[in-house]
Amino acid sequence: MKWTIKLKRAYDPAESEDGLRILVDRMWPRGIKKTDLKCDIWAKDVTPSTEARHFFHEDPEGHWETFAERYRKELKGTAYPALQQLAAQIRDSGQTTITLVYGFRNPIKNHALVLKEELESALA
Numbered sequence: 001m002k003w004t005i006k007l008k009r010a011y012d013p014a015e016s017e018d019g020l021r022i023l024v025d026r027m028w029p030r031g032i033k034k035t036d037l038k039c040d041i042w043a044k045d046v047t048p049s050t051e052a053r054h055f056f057h058e059d060p061e062g063h064w065e066t067f068a069e070r071y072r073k074e075l076k077g078t079a080y081p082a083l084q085q086l087a088a089q090i091r092d093s094g095q096t097t098i099t100l101v102y103g104f105r106n107p108i109k110n111h112a113l114v115l116k117e118e119l120e121s122a123l124a
Contacts, residue, residue, distance in 0.1 A: 001091070001096065002096065002100055002121050003090065003096055003097070003120075004019075004097045004098065004099045005096070005099075005116050005119060005120060006018070006097065006099045006100070007022075007099070007100050007102065007107070007112050007113065008099050008100070008101055008103060009101070009102060009104075009105075009107070010023065010025070010029040010032055010037055010101050010102060010103045011029070011031075011032070011103070014037075014038040015021075017097065018038075018097065018098070018099040019095045019096065019097025019098055019099060020040050020041070020090065020093050020095035020097070020098045021038055021039045021040050021041075021099045021101050022040065022041045022043050022086070022090075022098065022099070022100055022101060023037070023039040023041070023042045023043065023086070023101045023102075023105065024041075024043050024046065024047055024097060024100045024101065024102050024111070024112050024115055025044075025047060025101075025102055025103050025104075026044050026047040026048075026053070027103075029103035030103070034092065037123075040081035040093075041089060042085070043082070043086050045079065045085075046075065046079055046082045046083050046086055046087075046115060047111065047115075048067075048070075048071045048074060048111050049074055049078075050103065052067060052070050052071055053111075054066060054076065055070070056111070058090055060106060060109060061109070063116070064109045067111075068113075069112050071111055071114045071115075072114060072118065075114070075115070075118045077120075082120055083118060083119065084122060086119065086122075087119065087122040087123050090119075090123060091123070100112045100115060100116055100119075
């Protein structure tokens with residue numbers, strides 16, 4: 001099966017084209033009620049560690065490359081079982097369109113981009 005994985009901010013409205021919506025933030029997005037955010041799965045265990053997240057948030061532009069490398073190592077190490085579990089949930093869902101929902105402001109440099117790449121490999 002071939003999957004299409006998209007990214008979308010939690011603050012953008014849900015659309016029927018989103019398919020399976022997976023919240024990929026460890027903490028619930030600020031200012032959004034749990035009843036207002038449509039997500040099918042909240043995948044906290046595949047998010048960056050608290051240490052990696054704090055490191056990145058100190059200087060998102062300056063720390064991007066190091067953060068992305070560190071997060072990839074986490075996804076291939078301690079978070080690998082959670083990544084495989086998420087891949088299994090996606091396979092079992094029957095959906096071919098997956099939307100990773102995140103709260104970070106920067107659409108170009110955020111952890112969901114790294115997760116998307118690793119998830120595509122896990123689903124291949």
